[in-house]
Amino acid sequence: MGITRQKLVLIGNGMAGINTLEHILKLSPEQYDITVFGSEPHPNYNRIMLSYVLEGSKTMDDIILNSWTWYEEHQITLHTGTTITSIDTQQKIVFADNGLFAAYDCLIIATGSNPIILPVPGHQKQGVVGFRDISDCSVMLETAKQYRNAAVIGGGLLGLEAAKGLLNLGMNVTVIHLMADLMERQLDPSASAMLKAELERQGLHFLMEKQTAEIYGGERVEGLAFSDGTKLESDFIVMAAGIRPNTALASASGIEVKRGIVVDDYMQTSAEGVYAVGECAEHRGVCYGLVAPLFEQGAVLAKQLCGVQTKPYEGTQLSTKLKISGVDVFSTGVFLDQPELTVIRKQDDWKQQYKKLLLKGDTIVGGVLYGDVSDSSRIQQWVREGAAMTDAIYAELMGTAGTALSAADRVAQMADDEIVCGCNGVSKGSIVKAIKDNSLTTVDEVKACTGAGRSCGGCVPTVSHLLQYVLGDEYAGQKTKTGICGCTDLSRDEIVAAIKEKHLTTVKEVMHVLEWHQSEGCSKCRPAVNYYLGMLWPQAHEDEKDSRFVNERMNANIQKDGTYTVVPRMYGGVTTPEDLKKIADVAVKYEVKMVKVTGGQRLDLIGVAKEDLPLVWKELDMPSGYAYAKALRTVKTCVGQQFCRFGTQDSIGMGIRLEKTFERIDMPAKFKMAVNGCPRNCAESCTKDIGIVGNDGGWEMFVGGNGGIKPRIAELLCKVKTDEELVQMVGAFTQYYRLTANYLERTSEWVERLGIEAIKAEVVDNMDRRRELYQDILAVLAELQEPWSAALEEQGESSYLFEAIQLK
Amino acid sequence: MTTQVNKDLTYIKIGTLEDFRERMGRVIRLNEKEIVVFRTTDGTLYALDNRSPHRRGGPLAEGMVSGHFVLDPLYDWKIALDTGQVQAPDTGMVPTYPLKIEGEDVQLGLTLEQAGQLALER
Numbered sequence: 001m002g003i004t005r006q007k008l009v010l011i012g013n014g015m016a017g018i019n020t021l022e023h024i025l026k027l028s029p030e031q032y033d034i035t036v037f038g039s040e041p042h043p044n045y046n047r048i049m050l051s052y053v054l055e056g057s058k059t060m061d062d063i064i065l066n067s068w069t070w071y072e073e074h075q076i077t078l079h080t081g082t083t084i085t086s087i088d089t090q091q092k093i094v095f096a097d098n099g100l101f102a103a104y105d106c107l108i109i110a111t112g113s114n115p116i117i118l119p120v121p122g123h124q125k126q127g128v129v130g131f132r133d134i135s136d137c138s139v140m141l142e143t144a145k146q147y148r149n150a151a152v153i154g155g156g157l158l159g160l161e162a163a164k165g166l167l168n169l170g171m172n173v174t175v176i177h178l179m180a181d182l183m184e185r186q187l188d189p190s191a192s193a194m195l196k197a198e199l200e201r202q203g204l205h206f207l208m209e210k211q212t213a214e215i216y217g218g219e220r221v222e223g224l225a226f227s228d229g230t231k232l233e234s235d236f237i238v239m240a241a242g243i244r245p246n247t248a249l250a251s252a253s254g255i256e257v258k259r260g261i262v263v264d265d266y267m268q269t270s271a272e273g274v275y276a277v278g279e280c281a282e283h284r285g286v287c288y289g290l291v292a293p294l295f296e297q298g299a300v301l302a303k304q305l306c307g308v309q310t311k312p313y314e315g316t317q318l319s320t321k322l323k324i325s326g327v328d329v330f331s332t333g334v335f336l337d338q339p340e341l342t343v344i345r346k347q348d349d350w351k352q353q354y355k356k357l358l359l360k361g362d363t364i365v366g367g368v369l370y371g372d373v374s375d376s377s378r379i380q381q382w383v384r385e386g387a388a389m390t391d392a393i394y395a396e397l398m399g400t401a402g403t404a405l406s407a408a409d410r411v412a413q414m415a416d417d418e419i420v421c422g423c424n425g426v427s428k429g430s431i432v433k434a435i436k437d438n439s440l441t442t443v444d445e446v447k448a449c450t451g452a453g454r455s456c457g458g459c460v461p462t463v464s465h466l467l468q469y470v471l472g473d474e475y476a477g478q479k480t481k482t483g484i485c486g487c488t489d490l491s492r493d494e495i496v497a498a499i500k501e502k503h504l505t506t507v508k509e510v511m512h513v514l515e516w517h518q519s520e521g522c523s524k525c526r527p528a529v530n531y532y533l534g535m536l537w538p539q540a541h542e543d544e545k546d547s548r549f550v551n552e553r554m555n556a557n558i559q560k561d562g563t564y565t566v567v568p569r570m571y572g573g574v575t576t577p578e579d580l581k582k583i584a585d586v587a588v589k590y591e592v593k594m595v596k597v598t599g600g601q602r603l604d605l606i607g608v609a610k611e612d613l614p615l616v617w618k619e620l621d622m623p624s625g626y627a628y629a630k631a632l633r634t635v636k637t638c639v640g641q642q643f644c645r646f647g648t649q650d651s652i653g654m655g656i657r658l659e660k661t662f663e664r665i666d667m668p669a670k671f672k673m674a675v676n677g678c679p680r681n682c683a684e685s686c687t688k689d690i691g692i693v694g695n696d697g698g699w700e701m702f703v704g705g706n707g708g709i710k711p712r713i714a715e716l717l718c719k720v721k722t723d724e725e726l727v728q729m730v731g732a733f734t735q736y737y738r739l740t741a742n743y744l745e746r747t748s749e750w751v752e753r754l755g756i757e758a759i760k761a762e763v764v765d766n767m768d769r770r771r772e773l774y775q776d777i778l779a780v781l782a783e784l785q786e787p788w789s790a791a792l793e794e795q796g797e798s799s800y801l802f803e804a805i806q807l808k
Numbered sequence: 809m810t811t812q813v814n815k816d817l818t819y820i821k822i823g824t825l826e827d828f829r830e831r832m833g834r835v836i837r838l839n840e841k842e843i844v845v846f847r848t849t850d851g852t853l854y855a856l857d858n859r860s861p862h863r864r865g866g867p868l869a870e871g872m873v874s875g876h877f878v879l880d881p882l883y884d885w886k887i888a889l890d891t892g893q894v895q896a897p898d899t900g901m902v903p904t905y906p907l908k909i910e911g912e913d914v915q916l917g918l919t920l921e922q923a924g925q926l927a928l929e930r
Contacts, residue, residue, distance in 0.1 A: 416821065429822055430839070518874065519875060520831075520849060520873075520875050522872075522873075522874055522879065523872050523879040526872060527876070545871065546831035546872065549872075549881070550870035550871070550881040553870065554870065558866075558870065558882065560864050560866055560882060561865070561866065562866055562867040800834070801827065801832075804834075804835035804836065804837040804842065805827065805836045805837065806835060807820060807822060807838045
């Protein structure tokens with residue numbers, strides 16, 4: 001109390017300056033009265049992520065780093081849309097274009113840089129922009145709606161990211177590059193060629209070794225003319241030829257400027273009390289244009305300003321990642337072959353991977369990765385530390401150490417002090433500690449807590465692997481949390497947990513207690529919640545017909561004209577002449593429109609009138625085929641041992657047994673099986689939820705296949721010797737799926753989500769768990785009733801559902 | 809029930825309150841014409857043509873009732889029960905009919921023209 005705070009003024013509301021403030025607020029929150037001036041009208045945002053905004057994978061809101069409330073909370077005075085025009089370094093006052101001024105004890109200049117607009121004739125025409133800030137980004141988004149052909153000048157990092165963004169916006173994009181190789185300042189010619197081929201495959205066009213001589217057109221640009229006399233038509237030109245430190249203010253105020261604002265190892269400029277960080281600064285002759293250095297500089301400056309002992313800033317080891325989805329490129333240190341360097345190289349054109357490590361003597365001095373960049377943080381570390389090459393490193397990196405390490409093993413093997421997030425200098429150890437200490441479960445939480453992944457995002461996969469490594473099975477993956485539909489923000493797992501915990505028993509109760517936005521839900525969440533209730537409380541839950549989709553409510557498939565299709569059960573695809581006759585008689589009597597053999601070996605009776613449904617069921621006197629249900633539909637079988645000369649197992653018998661055992665039970669989605677008597681696989685096991693193949697010694701069980709719109713070949717779950725074991729395994733697998741799948745999630749998606757190994761561990765390897773799952777499903781099965789006969793018994797029910805009120 | 813009773817309408821009894829269950833559609837058939845009556849959770853009754861305004865048609869009676877809306881069973885359109893208005897992003901309108909409750913009796917209101925049409929069809 002009573003202590004006068006010193007006045008700290010920051011010019012530039014970008015990443016470098018605000019990062020410095022964040023450090024200062026941590027080190028010494030009471031020391032300064034802080035005022036920030038920014039030319040742009042926004043709070044601090046992540047400029048590096050503009051590529052993602054352009055690409056459409058992030059919104060403007062996603063890339064805000066510090067919201068307005070952050071400034072308020074830290075009592076920072078923020079003037080946006082205000083440009084400082086001069087500094088009086090004698091009086092220690094800054095003046096702005098709108099008449100504002102502020103006195104300082106300490107001044108930080110963080111004015112960043114400007115895109116270089118090549119001074120070719122025509123560069124001032126409409127439709128020529130740089131790629132630097134939100135307003136450039138907005139112009140690009142708008143332009144893509146109106147125009148078709150875009151040219152990007154510059155095949156470096158920024159140019160390629162801009163080009164890919166415009167391509168994603170539907171424009172026809174040509175990249176014009178002065179040099180023979182793309183990203184020649186970060187990549188060697190081999191990696192560069194692979195990158196170019198990939199980007200061409202994605203749809204970008206390239207004009208290499210072209211120098212722009214003129215931009216022609218009327219008021220608006222119409223095209224480019226090159227120094228070799230060729231031309232390119234274009235409605236829109238993005239200049240991404242480089243950036244230039246923004247030093248105008250400093251030099252006009254008498255502060256020493258070369259290429260950038262000259263600073264010493266503590267970021268001090270030539271003027272007393274004036275410092276500079278980020279892209280506007282020049283340190284030991286170097287101006288940096290990437291994010292990592294500015295964080296290192298910010299950390300040193302903050303300590304300096306808070307009177308904390310600090311090592312001097314000695315420059316940054318640069319590394320590069322390209323932020324284009326699906327294109328992974330990385331380089332660090334020395335990346336070009338040189339006669340005095342030893343080069344270890346692996347190029348794999350089939351897998352589209354490229355790895356290169358450069359050694360000076362035995363010391364690792366640089367590296368390039370293309371395709372798989374999961375080793376990037378380690379290479380960065382080795383280069384930074386000047387690590388010596390060893391046999392172990394060689395074996396691991398070049399994949400001669402036997403099987404390649406999985407991502408999880410790789411993070412497990414990382415040293416604790418290894419840097420995961422190069423941008424913010426966050427080590428593996430501090431991330432692991434943060435996850436444990438604060439019980440973090442998502443990448444976003446790790447970001448918020450440690451800062452890792454908050455800048456370029458290149459380390460997010462590693463952070464995700466670390467979460468998996470620390471949390472094991474509890475880690476749900478990095479996908480952001482979303483509700484199951486628009487009626488709630490809660491995820492499937494949260495809903496299921498709440499139903500269990502609060503013992504909710506009706507759909508209405510769930511929606512009320514969990515505060516659904518729409519009190520009665522919608523056609524997505526009502527059936528899902530009804531299913532979860534039935535799954536959790538198999539005995540107590542009373543099925544809610546009004547939350548069932550019409551097909552399940554009517555036990556028949558509605559057709560577009562309001563008639564229904566009736567499909568009787570035909571266990572294992574087998575029927576009898578008597579049953580066939582009965583089906584034919586019913587079809588004639590009720591004038592069905594078509595009798596069709598289905599893909600699942602049964603007969604469709606298509607076009608039954610709604611009020612005839614109970615009569616048709618009664619006369620058929622057969623069980624419902626559940627052709628409408630989220631349940632076991634069919635078990636397709638081949639002829640098998642009984643008749644087939646190749647058959648080694650009784651596939652028909654097993655198919656019928658499985659169908660009779662597991663019919664009627666509610667599942668997250670429709671469910672199909674097949675049983676084959678021999679490995680010829682005539683019943684097509686590989687596209688079924690469960691596909692069984694008999695061989696001489698027993699059965700093989702495949703799971704997670706799908707023949708629908710997203711085809712997937714089933715994976716081997718296990719081999720069993722006896723029929724009993726097979727039925728148990730099918731039951732346990734099915735129950736595990738019932739318990740853990742999202743509603744409407746087919747086994748194909750579910751198996752991919754959980755991983756076959758995780759399912760094996762639960763269903764196959766853990767005998768106790770398997771028995772428990774099997775017992776549970778048997779208990780549920782015991783409760784079920786045949787729906788057609790049940791409807792006929794409840795006469796009132798059927799008349800309400802099926803019969804109209806006739807007015808005379 | 810807040811439906812305004814129009815003097816020019818002819819009211820026909822279609823059933824009693826217990827004929828109409830919550831969140832379930834009940835079809836009323838007048839010769840070839842189908843009208844569906846829905847009863848919402850708060851007890852309100854609504855009558856609409858039993859035909860989706862989707863170009864491929866189909867019935868509405870089997871739709872899921874949520875609040876004062878019905879979700880078309882075939883195409884998942886959201887339709888307001890009181891006005892018959894199809895909710896964005898889809899467009900269209902389902903004809904609606906007034907209902908009158910007297911004691912337990914539920915009566916459907918038809919204009920003279922509609923009633924006449926019915927008489928003709930009969």
